[in-house]
Amino acid sequence: MDCSILISKLPDLPWITDVENLVPFSKDYTEDLQFLPDLAIAPTSADDIAKILKICNQFNIPVTTRGAGTGLSGAALPVAGGVVVSTEKLDKIIQIDTLNMQATVETGVVNAHLKEAVAAYGLSYPPDPASFGSCSIGGNIAHGAGGPRAVKYGITKDYILNLEVVLPSGEIIWTGSNTLKNSTGFNLTQLMIGSEGMLGIITKAVVKLVPLPTQELLLLAAFDSLTQCAKAVSAVLQSSVKPAAIELMETSGIEISMKATQTSFPLVKGATCYLLFSFDGFQGDDLFTEIEKIYPILDELGAIDIMPSPNSDTANDWWKVRRAIGETVKQKSIYKEEDTVVPRYSLPELLSEVKRIGEKYGFESVCYGHAGDGNLHVNILKNELSDDYWNHEVPKGIREIFECCKKLGGTISGEHGIGYSQKTYLDVVFTPTHFQLMKGIKSVFDPNGILNPGKWIR
Amino acid sequence: MDCSILISKLPDLPWITDVENLVPFSKDYTEDLQFLPDLAIAPTSADDIAKILKICNQFNIPVTTRGAGTGLSGAALPVAGGVVVSTEKLDKIIQIDTLNMQATVETGVVNAHLKEAVAAYGLSYPPDPASFGSCSIGGNIAHGAGGPRAVKYGITKDYILNLEVVLPSGEIIWTGSNTLKNSTGFNLTQLMIGSEGMLGIITKAVVKLVPLPTQELLLLAAFDSLTQCAKAVSAVLQSSVKPAAIELMETSGIEISMKATQTSFPLVKGATCYLLFSFDGFQGDDLFTEIEKIYPILDELGAIDIMPSPNSDTANDWWKVRRAIGETVKQKSIYKEEDTVVPRYSLPELLSEVKRIGEKYGFESVCYGHAGDGNLHVNILKNELSDDYWNHEVPKGIREIFECCKKLGGTISGEHGIGYSQKTYLDVVFTPTHFQLMKGIKSVFDPNGILNPGKWIR
Numbered sequence: 001m002d003c004s005i006l007i008s009k010l011p012d013l014p015w016i017t018d019v020e021n022l023v024p025f026s027k028d029y030t031e032d033l034q035f036l037p038d039l040a041i042a043p044t045s046a047d048d049i050a051k052i053l054k055i056c057n058q059f060n061i062p063v064t065t066r067g068a069g070t071g072l073s074g075a076a077l078p079v080a081g082g083v084v085v086s087t088e089k090l091d092k093i094i095q096i097d098t099l100n101m102q103a104t105v106e107t108g109v110v111n112a113h114l115k116e117a118v119a120a121y122g123l124s125y126p127p128d129p130a131s132f133g134s135c136s137i138g139g140n141i142a143h144g145a146g147g148p149r150a151v152k153y154g155i156t157k158d159y160i161l162n163l164e165v166v167l168p169s170g171e172i173i174w175t176g177s178n179t180l181k182n183s184t185g186f187n188l189t190q191l192m193i194g195s196e197g198m199l200g201i202i203t204k205a206v207v208k209l210v211p212l213p214t215q216e217l218l219l220l221a222a223f224d225s226l227t228q229c230a231k232a233v234s235a236v237l238q239s240s241v242k243p244a245a246i247e248l249m250e251t252s253g254i255e256i257s258m259k260a261t262q263t264s265f266p267l268v269k270g271a272t273c274y275l276l277f278s279f280d281g282f283q284g285d286d287l288f289t290e291i292e293k294i295y296p297i298l299d300e301l302g303a304i305d306i307m308p309s310p311n312s313d314t315a316n317d318w319w320k321v322r323r324a325i326g327e328t329v330k331q332k333s334i335y336k337e338e339d340t341v342v343p344r345y346s347l348p349e350l351l352s353e354v355k356r357i358g359e360k361y362g363f364e365s366v367c368y369g370h371a372g373d374g375n376l377h378v379n380i381l382k383n384e385l386s387d388d389y390w391n392h393e394v395p396k397g398i399r400e401i402f403e404c405c406k407k408l409g410g411t412i413s414g415e416h417g418i419g420y421s422q423k424t425y426l427d428v429v430f431t432p433t434h435f436q437l438m439k440g441i442k443s444v445f446d447p448n449g450i451l452n453p454g455k456w457i458r
Numbered sequence: 459m460d461c462s463i464l465i466s467k468l469p470d471l472p473w474i475t476d477v478e479n480l481v482p483f484s485k486d487y488t489e490d491l492q493f494l495p496d497l498a499i500a501p502t503s504a505d506d507i508a509k510i511l512k513i514c515n516q517f518n519i520p521v522t523t524r525g526a527g528t529g530l531s532g533a534a535l536p537v538a539g540g541v542v543v544s545t546e547k548l549d550k551i552i553q554i555d556t557l558n559m560q561a562t563v564e565t566g567v568v569n570a571h572l573k574e575a576v577a578a579y580g581l582s583y584p585p586d587p588a589s590f591g592s593c594s595i596g597g598n599i600a601h602g603a604g605g606p607r608a609v610k611y612g613i614t615k616d617y618i619l620n621l622e623v624v625l626p627s628g629e630i631i632w633t634g635s636n637t638l639k640n641s642t643g644f645n646l647t648q649l650m651i652g653s654e655g656m657l658g659i660i661t662k663a664v665v666k667l668v669p670l671p672t673q674e675l676l677l678l679a680a681f682d683s684l685t686q687c688a689k690a691v692s693a694v695l696q697s698s699v700k701p702a703a704i705e706l707m708e709t710s711g712i713e714i715s716m717k718a719t720q721t722s723f724p725l726v727k728g729a730t731c732y733l734l735f736s737f738d739g740f741q742g743d744d745l746f747t748e749i750e751k752i753y754p755i756l757d758e759l760g761a762i763d764i765m766p767s768p769n770s771d772t773a774n775d776w777w778k779v780r781r782a783i784g785e786t787v788k789q790k791s792i793y794k795e796e797d798t799v800v801p802r803y804s805l806p807e808l809l810s811e812v813k814r815i816g817e818k819y820g821f822e823s824v825c826y827g828h829a830g831d832g833n834l835h836v837n838i839l840k841n842e843l844s845d846d847y848w849n850h851e852v853p854k855g856i857r858e859i860f861e862c863c864k865k866l867g868g869t870i871s872g873e874h875g876i877g878y879s880q881k882t883y884l885d886v887v888f889t890p891t892h893f894q895l896m897k898g899i900k901s902v903f904d905p906n907g908i909l910n911p912g913k914w915i916r
Contacts, residue, residue, distance in 0.1 A: 097801070097803075098696065099692045099696075099803040100692070100801040100802055100803045100804075100832075101692075101695065101696065102801065122696070123696075143641055144639075144640070144641040144645070145641075146639050146641075150638070150639065154616070155639055157645075157648070158612070158616065167891070169891075171891050173889065173891050173892065173895075176869070177799070177864075177867060177868050177869035177887070178801050178867035178868070179799045179800060179801060179831070179832055179833075179867070179868050179869060179872065180608070180799075180802075180831045180832065180833075181602075181604050181608065181613055181799055181828075181831050181832075181833055181872040181873055182602070182799065182869055182871070182872065183601055183602040183603075183604075183652050183797070183871045183872060183873050183874060183875045183876070184869045184870055184871045184876060184884070184887060184888075185652075185876060185884070185888065185892065185896055185914070186649060186652065186653055186657075186896050186899055187602070187615075187648050187649060187651060187652055188892075188895065188896075190615070190645050190648035190649065190651075191644060191645060191648065191649055193645060193648075194641050194643075194644065194645055195644055199644075211695075211696060211697065211698055234557045234558070234559075237559065237669075238556065238557075238559065238580070238581075238669060239669065240669055240739075240740035281698075282698035339641070341635070341637045341638075341639055341640065342637060343555070343558040343560065343636050343637060344558055344638075345555075345557040345558045346558075370639075373637070373638045373639050374558075374637055374638065374639075375637075375638075375639050406635075409635060409636035409637070410635050410636070410637050411634070411635035411637060411640055411642045412642055413640070413641040413642045414637065414639040414640065414641060415639050415641050416641060417641045417642075418641070418642060418643060426642070426643070429635070429642060430642075430643065431631065433625070433627075433629050433631055434631065434643065434646075437631075437646065437902055437903065438643055438644050438646075440901075440902030440903075441644055441899060441902055443898075443902075444895060444898030444899055444901075444902065445895065445898075456643070
């Protein structure tokens with residue numbers, strides 16, 4: 001695609017044109033996909049983005065917005081060519097308003113950088129995707145990102161108050177107000193969250209902050225039955241105890257992660273799965289009181305071993321093993337990562353279906369994820385499967401997994417989005433009317449269809 | 459408007475046609491507004507609503523959806539005539555899923571009825587608008603309703619997982635999935651919340667539940683300075699303490715409510731305003747530990763008196779006085795109720811501007827509301843003002859109040875919606891682009907504009 005009009009109309013912007021420097025914009029963290037853009041740029045202001053979009057809109061040049069490139073559904077891949085607009089240089093934390101417990105940030109700010117900056121004031125920005133060390137706030141917003149601590153704190157959508165958005169027309173709007181409540185017109189802020197760069201380019205966000213907990217305590221429970229394990233999750237959440245996170249791990253995933261990261265983890269003989277509970281707060285004693293309450297619940301539901309983290313080094317090891325499962329499992333083989341989500345009590349049924357479908361199609365899967373939210377990451381490994389089988393038969397199995405999610409009241413993505421890699425499965429949960437409404441909404445924001453074409457909107 | 463086609467095409471439905479029985483559908487709780495519909499009906503199923511909408515869509519008959527009629531912005535008023543569709547008979551609680559802590563309800567269910575039903579299982583549906591004893595879940599959703607306990611628990615939008623919606627075409631869709639997370643396409647669920655009957659008729663909702671707290675403790679703090687009062691709110695929320703509610707009351711409002719309800723309240727000499735803190739939990743001792751932590755904060759910020767509720771009778775009285783302020787102030791005079799919202803630390807600035815503007819225009823205002831959320835209800839009383847002045851000059855003052863909200867990062871409605879009564883002020887916060895986007899979204903759902911015409915979408 002000829003994008004030279006952009007360069008000729010905006011000659012002073014720092015365009016990236018040579019293939020070598022365009023390559024980093026051709027991939028994200030999704031499988032083994034790669035699409036080279038014709039042009040890329042990392043603007044330093046919303047005004048520059050407005051100028052770019054206006055020209056793209058006039059000349060029908062595809063625009064793919066890219067945050068930090070850590071996405072897992074290929075939403076940032078320029079599958080239709082054109083220009084990639086990276087938000088990486090929109091990296092300023094504009095204001096930390098301690099009195100209102102809000103921060104205003106440019107959307108290229110890395111999640112961990114925001115966390116660090118507000119921690120200096122005793123505040124926390126809770127959403128914590130596994131990639132929080134490198135992912136951007138804008139990418140989190142565009143994907144509706146979650147993370148382990150969602151059980152207590154909620155997800156990205158629960159922390160976004162107001163967004164600055166550049167529309168294809170070049171107009172810049174704020175979607176709402178800097179308030180905790182807003183019943184003024186349709187909720188454009190929530191509409192932008194999870195919109196995957198298809199409605200506008202999000203350039204600033206006003207986010208809600210909470211007091212930073214100073215203490216954390218982990219509790220590990222080992223089970224020999226997935227069903228009992230999932231029952232334990234429901235039982236704990238029905239009690240008066242409020243864990244920050246409840247993570248589910250299959251033993252196979254833990255073993256891979258332990259080996260790859262050379263980190264110890266207290267494996268229990270006979271255990272097939274584990275729950276990792278995190279409790280946080282402001283007084284260590286309170287946390288011990290909390291976990292004492294859930295011992296009897298876990299006991300009654302057949303936990304074969306229960307142990308608190310004896311110290312913070314151990315806690316860090318346990319988190320390290322948990323967080324590394326995704327990465328290390330993927331190092332074993334080419335993979336497809338599915339982001340299934342169901343009402344949490346249906347997790348064992350989903351898991352047993354995943355295994356049954358895996359046997360039927362002959363693929364290995366390693367499962368782990370956010371049990372408190374019913375969000376199970378299913379990593380399907382290619383191993384020795386042929387390319388043809390991997391590309392044509394395995395997707396049929398994945399479709400069956402998603403049909404199971406739907407039957408259980410769930411859906412096909414809890415926190416990774418649809419982007420490019422999941423678009424073929426969307427008809428499992430969407431009727432033609434859903435597609436029509438969403439396509440209509442897209443047309444209102446982006447009548448010429450320049451924003452992120454080739455993704456899930458047909 | 460001739461709606462006889464509806465009756466002739468659907469003769470078996472229980473149409474309400476005579477004026478006497480139509481009158482109850484002509485009003486809600488907004489000021490002194492009244493608009494008689496041509497026809498009304500309270501269907502008992504989404505299927506019947508689908509049949510009705512299909513015909514209205516075909517013959518361009520205006521449809522105004524009505525919940526329990528407790529709205530404060532006139533969204534349920536049939537200002538363009540046509541048919542009122544009441545959800546009052548969609549009153550079934552379909553399922554209480556204790557394992558997933560979710561309930562599926564028809565949207566005519568009264569908020570308090572849902573609360574009672576789930577309380578039997580030790581669960582709570584937290585959103586608690588002042589009218590929770592009579593308002594409907596559907597009305598709460600349509601307005602993005604809040605309530606005092608939003609400080610700890612959030613608002614309606616934080617508890618809605620999935621919605622069944624009847625579109626003007628007669629199609630019935632579910633907007634999402636029954637999961638705590640969902641990154642699958644645009645967030646239609648959140649788009650429906652606060653949409654005031656303009657995008658579809660919401661017939662079922664899957665809502666999130668939480669464990670029901672068993673203990674409550676109130677703490678009352680009296681101040682002689684609004685500025686110090688608002689600073690105290692910020693300081694408490696920055697600490698490790700988490701109140702469920704922080705309500706602000708002017709002494710004048712308390713006095714009116716005490717007198718009208720014949721309820722005692724510990725007025726403190728010299729106090730101009732009060733903060734009512736509510737703490738809830740599962741163990742009474744914990745709550746006393748909590749409030750002990752905030753005494754020094756309130757002391758330091760100049761509270762002239764601080765007192766916990768000695769027993770539950772007293773606590774009930776304090777809540778009664780607080781809840782009755784709105785109603786009893788309105789009994790004094792014809793009024794206009796404004797639902798201002800700003801970042802919470804800006805409340806004193808907003809309040810002093812409200813008073814300054816009131817002096818300038820010569821109107822009395824009584825203010826109270828949700829200090830923890832920066833949501834201040836401003837009741838403006840007509841008293842002895844002439845009709846002409848009330849209708850033409852006072853709105854100029856209201857506009858100035860809203861301009862102040864905008865300047866402070868806030869907006870013109872936090873939880874009541876825009877509906878009919880606030881529509882003339884919307885241009886204070888919306889640019890033509892906002893209107894254009896929202897009008898576009900409406901056209902996608904309701905191409906013929908039959909749903910709630912005459913409201914804020916022009």
